[in-house]
Amino acid sequence: MTDTLITKKLSIVVAVSSNNAIGKGNELLWYLSADLKHFKNITTGHTIIMGRKTYESIGKPLPNRRSIVITHNKDYKIEGAEVVHSLNDALDLLGENEEGFIIGGAQIYNQVLPFCNKIYLTTVHHHFDADAFFPEIDRKVWKETEKAEHKADERNEFDYTFSTLEKM
Template identity: 50%
Template sequence: MITMIAAAAENNALGKDNDLVWHLPDDFKRFKQLTTGHHIIMGRKTFESFPKLLPNRVHVVITRNKTYQPEGVVVVHTMEDALAITKDDPQPFIIGGGEIYTIGMQYADCIELTRVHGKFDADTFFPEIDLAHWEIENKEMHGADERHEYGFTYLTYKKK
């Protein structure tokens, strides 16, 4: 099962200037819990936004740059190549950014979306989820609190 995982605002904003526009510790914790032990597929800019490699995950980076080869990363040039690398993983995760999510939508079986309640100025966006092809399987609300400036909802979509 190929899963896309993202946190996107109500206007589908993902981030700006290669960074997130909110800080949600519980969402980070959920991301870590779901993706640990799996392959994580991402674009080069998403990879470069990390301060270091995420522990206990195989990093697969898609880039057009034929000479790009950071240490500790599997570099590929297409989504098909990325998915071929992950064939023995029962649940690889597509983790962004916007262009990679758009490409990944046709391959994904599941979307783990954290819908952040608010609209944000952004330069990167999550693609629209076509409800003719996707249905919500699970929904879990989380209000704003002392650690979370914004409320959010965990949504699990499955392809119909």
């Protein structure tokens, strides 16, 4: 598996809470209008790769993006998305120098984090009860290269920070 993984340009896009939570009951934990826009800006026009559960929590292929969904289920079919049965198969669909955007969820993040070069990280400054978590980010390995802090407002219930982390 690792051969393809280490040769690809992979970026994670994720929103985590202060306690590393990313979801519960196969849903997101918050509604932050600014983060949805941020996600759209980062991923539009690109290839997004996700696990089957994340796909089902979104419910449809996102517009103006190429969607690749990973499942073990050989009968799984989605109109408007490509379905594959391993991470390697997903990465094989990427163009030679194409940046692939890994959009979750926990199972997929856990498998790809060691092979990613960049994390587009949204931190939501609140603790949540959750059943899906992002793996611990080793700050000795990952350096923050961009950071923008934002206060809660009428469209965003919690304080949040957009950052970019790059592997040193």
